[in-house]
Amino acid sequence: MTKVLTDTRSIRIKGRSFLALVLSPEPPLDAWLTRLDDLASRSAGFFLGRPVVLDVADLEIDRAGLKKLIDELGQRNVRIMGIEGGRPSLFEPGMPPAMKGGRPAPDIEIPAEPTVEPVGAASAKASASSVLVEPQAARAISSIVIREPVRSGQSVIFPEGDVTVVGSVASGAEIIAGGSVHIYGTLRGRVLAGSVGNASARIFCRRLEAELLAIDGVYKTAEDMAPNLRGQAVQLWLEGIRSWQKDLTEPAAGQHTGAGRWRK
């Protein structure tokens, strides 16, 4: 029997790229989970509702071990949307799908029209409608300027490059930038700079009161930060690129981040 289509419109399938957080567990897994719990307890809800990809490329793990790991993460409310770098034999039905081709830079469609000349900087207003900057619209943009305070509950996500905020970033607000982040005000919320794998990204702010900082995945929570940086105008950068995977075990302040006072 053949089915008769009454509606002949074609199904619309589109490609879209999203920014996901990538977790790369390290052995021994028990200790790694303990460190994750530690991060979560100091930064409650950090993974909640975010797409998280598990990177197991460098991990010796079998199928049972992987199932257990996904389970452990699930109990911590970390929901894995995909697994990167896993051998085909690791997967079984019901697991998050294998993901390939993850790139540190966002997926940008090849434009049909002639390429636009790159623009050095553009600006965007921080009305919450433009708070999540659409990657498509930002094809040739390497930085954005937010001209007002970023309020609690708002996030600015800009994987393409630098974010400059002319104003403060409130407690409970966050900036996620592919490049560096400049805040001409007080930083009370969270900043994740170099979020798509850029260890040379830096964070600048007029006054540091942050809840959480990260450069290229190296985290510092408020408790990890050197107390003498609080309330100061600072510049923060990563010192050993290779050290980033170890950072959770080494909360000692100042080890991977350096600070310099701004000159007026």
Added chain:
Amino acid sequence: MAKVIVVTSGKGGVGKTTSTAALGAALAQRNEKTVVVDFDVGLRNLDLVMGAERRVVYDLVNVIQGDAKLPQALIRDKRLDTLFLLPASQTRDKDCLTAEGVERVMAELRKHFDWIICDSPAGIERGATLAMRHADIAVIVTNPEVSSVRDSDRIIGLLDAKTERAERGERVEKHLLLTRYDPVRAERGDMLKVDDVLEILSIPLVGIVPESTDVLRASNLGAPVTLADSRSAPALAYLDAARRIAGETVPMTIPGEKRGLLGKLFGRRAA
């Protein structure tokens, strides 16, 4: 031209209803026709603070659902004939407020009043977003403590995103009203300082209302504090705040400090 004011905060119990009634009465005393609208469907309060609870026949939900006409639901204040109340329903829940219904009621109120003051429920859900939806002016009620300040910050973000004005690319005029300010505790340092709150929220200050038993006394009498005892400290603070909202320049005072000291803070803009 009619102005719609939303009195909002995010956090509950900070003094929105008290402030709505006090500012409403203060504006009405300027001989400008004023209505206070209770958006706290299911937990109405404004009728009690206004002393009109025994005169409620129809409410906002009845008007939205077409069971009553707006003039039937409006209650005129017994003390001030320029002051009206549009009560909320105590028996329904917030889902009875529809976006179209609220829009229709607001458009009609704009034709008849100079000031329309909406008492928002706490939270950031439907009731709160509908209350702010049509606002031209927002009074953000904040207590000098960390959680209240952070919730206010969240609300300011919503005012810049979820209101009609924001969607038209315009701004809602925002005013910070610091309430339940306790000079003794401020002196001891167990409350946020006025300066700190202003620095965090970076919106202009419209008034500082002291913590005072006069507020409770007025609400037990069923009168806005500005009518119950217009010489009391909270009444004076609200009367000044109302003048500032109406566009006058009035020097600012911190309760417990010398008058005028804070003048420089008033009107301070975002950093």
